[in-house]
Amino acid sequence: MTPASSAGAVLIRKYKVRIGAGLAVVVLVLGAVLYFALNSAASADVGDCVRSNGTKGLRQAACGSPEAQYKVVGVVRDKSQAESNFTTCREFKGTSDVYWEKGFQSFVLCLAAAPK
Known part of the structure; x- marks a missing residue:
């Protein structure tokens, strides 16, 4: 292998690592956004339970759990x-x-009031 082709292989590997890391970050961010969107008050429906999220509004909670404060x-x-x-x-x-x-x-x- 010539020095030029060896350097090219190293450069390609670096780009693959950068692309992989960038894709991993994008997937993590989208996963977090999706998680919070699906567990927010905006996605709550009749029969769902919610809890106070401090000054940030309401979040969904499992009915029957100690966290559940209200039932929609x-x-x-x-x-x-x-x-x-x-x-x-x-x-x-x-x-x-x-x-x-x-x-x-x-x-x-x-x-x-959420059922206890």
């Missing part, structure tokens, strides 16, 4: 913050709390 008894889409009140959730029996979030689509979660 109703979801109302396209409501403003001013409309996020008990009147919006009056048709959902057991509503004890109301949660509003603005995102791609604003929504109201009608919440009841």
Whole structure:
């Protein structure tokens, strides 16, 4: 093997490592985004349980787990913050709390105490 071809092989290996590392970072970032998107209040549906995430809103939690604070008894889409009140959730029996979030689509979660 000539010195030029040996140097070329080393360079190709370096590029492969860089490309592999870059792809690994992209996959990790996309995985994290997907995980948080699927466990957020925006993806909660009737029957799901949620917990407070401090000042960051609500996150989904397994029903029956000690983390679960509320059970979603109703979801109302396209409501403003001013409309996020008990009147919006009056048709959902057991509503004890109301949660509003603005995102791609604003929504109201009608919440009841989570079963223990």
